[in-house]
Amino acid sequence: MYTRFILVAVIVGALFGLGTFTFLYAKGWSYLTNDPSACANCHIMNEQYNGWMHSSHRQGIGCNDCHTPHDFFGKWYTKARNGFWHSYYFTTGNFHEPIQITEFSRKIVENACRDCHKDIVQAIDVNQHGGGRDVLCVRCHASVGHMH
Numbered sequence: 001m002y003t004r005f006i007l008v009a010v011i012v013g014a015l016f017g018l019g020t021f022t023f024l025y026a027k028g029w030s031y032l033t034n035d036p037s038a039c040a041n042c043h044i045m046n047e048q049y050n051g052w053m054h055s056s057h058r059q060g061i062g063c064n065d066c067h068t069p070h071d072f073f074g075k076w077y078t079k080a081r082n083g084f085w086h087s088y089y090f091t092t093g094n095f096h097e098p099i100q101i102t103e104f105s106r107k108i109v110e111n112a113c114r115d116c117h118k119d120i121v122q123a124i125d126v127n128q129h130g131g132g133r134d135v136l137c138v139r140c141h142a143s144v145g146h147m148h
Helices: 002-025 028-032 036-041 043-053 063-067 072-092 103-116 118-129
Strands: none
Touching: 002 028, 028 036, 028 072, 036 043, 036 063, 063 072, 063 103, 072 103, 103 118
8 A cells, every 4th residue: 555655656746747847948937928929939939929020910919819718717728728738749749840720729719800800800791701600710811910
């Protein structure tokens, strides 16, 4: 019984230590902020960050405004979910280059576009598409926030 407790303690300690090391090494605290430069902590995001720096959305619009839901729970759930998977893929090196948005994240971005530009989008949907969502904002405006 005592040996089993020691084994569990060692495993939990190792996982905690590894998680803490990874969080500190990857500047994990910076992802808890709303600072877009945090997204460029990882070299794979340099192109997107540089594109955002030259975009019209640079003035007052940050990564979280487009890439996380606007409600408290949704924002922090998405940040935790994406943080875990970004860390996993970066650590393992198992990611597609150039990086591509996931369906989960694409839906969030689409909803953010529609929320911020609701007057324009509603007029387009009603007049051009019969009130439906046939055309995605990011289909035609893929490089508005940052170049892809």
